[in-house]
Amino acid sequence: MGKNSKDKRDMYYRKAKEQGFRARSAFKLLQLNDDFHFLDDPNLKRVVDLCAAPGSWSQVLSQKLFDGKTAEEIKDRKIVAVDLQPMSPINHVTTLQADITHPKTLKRILDLFGNEKADFVCSDGAPDVTGLHDLDEYVQQQLIMSALQLTACILKKGGIFVAKIFRGRDIDMLYSQLGYLFDKVVCAKPKSSRGTSLEAFIVCIGYNPPSDWVSTLDVNSSVEEFFSGCHMSKLSIHDKLPSWQEDERTIAKFMSCGNLESFDSDATYHLDDFKEDLNTSLDPVQSPTNPPYKKALELKRSGKLTRAV
Incomplete structure (x- = not known):
């Protein structure tokens, strides 16, 4: 969780520090749950948190399922958090430092x-944004499809899948693809998600894949090959364009999550407006995560990383 000037003015950043969450994104899952109540189900026992680092969503899951x-009530309940980055331990959460696209992880x-099978699968993962919106949306959609492949192999029928998306001009295709696998698809925007961001969350309820389709995760298979035999495969991109025909546009229901008393993530609040002491500086609960390219940058600065001639 960074600490720039916007963060210091952000009430959710301050509240995350106060309540011991590792990132402000914890409030996004809490506000999604306020409207959909998927974490309040007493039968919720097996949960998977994909792209989990630094672990704020896993913290919320642990609180909801165990505290x-x-x-x-907690008998047989398990939470598994998966990420390529290392994570500090969280109560009642089993962490796996692994690749979500690999069959060994499954x-x-x-x-x-x-x-x-899992009852609930979520993913708050996102790429390092470049500022090129078309590129960022494409990479994010590929990440969602990778998470969806693992989800298709591990989620029980009737289960729920929640993932971060970047809304763009081609988001209709993703809605259509998810609609083949789930009974209900909703696009939700928590109040803790900044209004200036394209970020939103897709809430997929009632996992219901085709009865004759068997999902098999293979590291050497493409997304199109994975969904071969499933109706959604016809929406994949082919080398040769099929004959053009106008399809009905798929638009997912859009809703804002969080009650009217929730803070506005784009607003600046004066500390005098609140009784509690918001000036208190708390120690971080986890050391910052190291991006995969950090070591390469250090080698480059030291002159040890040179281009071969």
Whole structure:
């Protein structure tokens, strides 16, 4: 969680520090749950958090599934968090430093669940944005499809999938693809998500894949090959364009999440307006995560990384 001038004015950043969350994004999941209540289901037992680092969503999941619950209520409940980045431990959460696209990751999760399917899968992952919106939207959509492949192999029928999206001109295709696998697809914008951002969250309810389709994760298979046999495969991109025909446009229902008393993520608040002491500086709960390219930058600065001639 960065600390720039916008963060210092951001009430959600301050509240995350006060409440011990590792990032302000924890409030996004909380506000989504305020409207959809997917974490309040007493039958929710097996949860997977993809692209989980630094772990704010896993913290929320741990609180919702375990805090204040009786031993009988938490029996057989498990949370698995997956990310390529290392994560500091979280109570009741099993962390896997692994690639969500690899079949070995799928096997490890199923082993932890005793070969039972997950009830809920979420992903708050996003690429390092470049500022080129078309490129950022494309890379984000590929990340969602990677998460969706793993989800198709691990989510039980009737389960829920929640993921971050970047809304753009081609988002209709993603809505259509998800509509083949889920009974209901909703695009939601939590109040803690800045209005100036294209970020939103897709809430997919009622996993219901075709009965004759078997999902098999293979590291050597493309997205199109993975969804071969599923109706959504016809929406994939081919080398040769098929004959043109106008399809009905798919528009997902859009809703804002969070009650009227929620803070505005784009507003600046005066500290005098609040009784609690917001000037208190809290120690970070986790050291900053290291991006994969950090070591390469250090080698380049030291002159040890040179281009071959």
